[in-house]
Amino acid sequence: MNKILNYGSLNIDKIFSLDHIVKPGETIASYAYKSNAGGKGCNQAGALAKAGCEVYMAGKTGVDGLFILELLKNCNVNVDFVNTDSLVSGQALIQVSKDGQNSIILSPGANMENTCAEIDKTFENFSKGDYLILQNEINNIEYLINKGYEKKMVICFNPSPFTNEILTLPLKKVDYFFVNEVEASQMVDSKDINNFQNILDKLNSKFSNSKIIMTVGKQGANYSYKNEQYHQEIIDAPVVDTTAAGDTFMGYFIASIINNLSADKALYYATKASAVTVSKEGALISIPKKEEIFV
DSSP, X not given: OOEEEEEOOOEEEEEEEOSSOOOTTOOOOOSEEEEEEEOHHHHHHHHHHHTTOEEEEXXXXXXXXXXXXXXXXXXXXXXEEEEEESSOOEEEEEEEOTTSOEEEEEEOGGGGOOOHHHHHHHHTTOOTTXXXXXXXSSSOHHHHHHHHHHTTOEEXXXXXXXXXXXXXXXXXXXXXXXXXXXXXXXXXXXXXXXXXXXXXXXXXXXXXXXXXXXXXXXXXXXXXXXXXXXXXXXXXXXXXXXXXXXXXXXXXXXXXXXXXXXXXXXXXXXXXXXXXXXXXXXXXXXXXXXXXXXX
């Protein structure tokens, strides 16, 4: 099986449970508080490992985040390529409302301190056909994309959180894009955010050699590659917390592809896994194991 290198973020999630997301100028009290492991890189690595993949996490965390590495190891993620730093780990302040919606403030911390020398040393352990998973919560993304392309790895990119700098990256080297409808519309500069098919077609045209996976909330998920397109309806589940739902979706989609399943089957299992995730509290801890999904 192909190895997976997830070069991404490791955050300490500080989660406040609230009646509703705080409005400007408003002060409200939370009725619960938790601190968990999180970050897109961490969550996606956990999802991939729980889906049965051979996953190696790379990135940087402070000594305050060493517990995250222990949790990842418990998920069978190899953390040998995570460097520790004297800086504070990445932090995420998460508001979770009673209806399961969330609002997140990020402080990148050590996530923005990855060096090219560290990246070079890590890539010595990977080769052609291995997968490189990237998000936009760490530094040196351009260097990482170029390095993965040079190694002939399969590059999967989740351009979140979206910034205009993303459009300056060598995106034609990306094999798989994982986007929601907002990120997709920003990538093609579309003002008609509700015209999902038009956005998908524009992405397909702009990145004709890339496979596009676009989630659209309650409207389900879509896959597009050249003339091949699939749509997957959502799988109903009680919504408790939407944190890590997208990361779970990405992890299980890639795991399905690595296991030689078709794109439409991958959409189904990814949707099923994310439905389980939203029905539980937390990020990494809410991601289901493969025995719950591949049945």
